[in-house]
Amino acid sequence: MINVTQLGYAGVNVVELDALEHVLGKVCGAEVRRDDNRLYARVDERHHRMAFYAADRMSLAYMGLEVESLDALRAAEDELRRKGLEVTRATAAEREERAVLDMIHLKGPDDIRIELYFGALVEKQPFKPGRAISGFVTGDLGLGHVVLASSDREAATRFYTEHFSFRLSDYIFWDEAEATFLHCNPRHHTLALMNPCFGMVPGQFNHLMLQVGSLDDVGRAYDMVHQMKIPMVMTLGRHTNDQMTSFYIRTESGFAIEYGYGGVEVDDRDWDVKVFNAPGLWGHTLAA
Numbered sequence: 001m002i003n004v005t006q007l008g009y010a011g012v013n014v015v016e017l018d019a020l021e022h023v024l025g026k027v028c029g030a031e032v033r034r035d036d037n038r039l040y041a042r043v044d045e046r047h048h049r050m051a052f053y054a055a056d057r058m059s060l061a062y063m064g065l066e067v068e069s070l071d072a073l074r075a076a077e078d079e080l081r082r083k084g085l086e087v088t089r090a091t092a093a094e095r096e097e098r099a100v101l102d103m104i105h106l107k108g109p110d111d112i113r114i115e116l117y118f119g120a121l122v123e124k125q126p127f128k129p130g131r132a133i134s135g136f137v138t139g140d141l142g143l144g145h146v147v148l149a150s151s152d153r154e155a156a157t158r159f160y161t162e163h164f165s166f167r168l169s170d171y172i173f174w175d176e177a178e179a180t181f182l183h184c185n186p187r188h189h190t191l192a193l194m195n196p197c198f199g200m201v202p203g204q205f206n207h208l209m210l211q212v213g214s215l216d217d218v219g220r221a222y223d224m225v226h227q228m229k230i231p232m233v234m235t236l237g238r239h240t241n242d243q244m245t246s247f248y249i250r251t252e253s254g255f256a257i258e259y260g261y262g263g264v265e266v267d268d269r270d271w272d273v274k275v276f277n278a279p280g281l282w283g284h285t286l287a288a
């Protein structure tokens, strides 16, 4: 069992960068750095936590899962190889691009690229948000959460909970949707796996959640989205399971950014796994 401490970073292939740069910087408040084919987004002291690459189609390029030391990374590599999984060591160029000390990668369910790493680079310069916000909730909780469609949700859940230290948070079943929520630290979920419902295809990247430190950060972004006529997937609402108050921005590449405040934290010593029959307590209606 490999102890994963957080989702440290994520990479996404996107078909559009200009509007994304605006949304991440001016609406969400990330610090964005752009070159021709790549957008880095910084949300805390680290060099970056998100990278977006110009591509022909949208997909999750990789998830960066953190382990606690270089020794732990070596042990993880040995363990995965012993289990017969194919593991590749990062090249020097990949380590530099991700801004980590070392990294290995493997293919997870639905060919999702999982990167295990240690040693995320911390920037000398302070984080400079793209607009005035209280800040992002990251630190030991990691970047946020990722939601994926799985061809076999139960097999994918076994993969993440048997090879890695992901633990069950809860389930939501509604309409045609089945969702399993997994945590690896107190953040309610770092990874959620859904059946390929609502027109999603297996392996499809549905959304990335960014959590901010104040409800006002969310409210001001919500105002901006209305003023700027930025499309939404779901309106403001509150989730049943993680109790996050959030809304979902629709990016032009097709994935969503959930922008939220106030998610509950899991204490593994005293956690009840529940089954919910709806994702929302209120709001979160599908936007036209």
Ligand SMILES: [Fe+2]
Pocket: 145, 147, 207, 209, 258
């Ligand atoms: Fe979410």
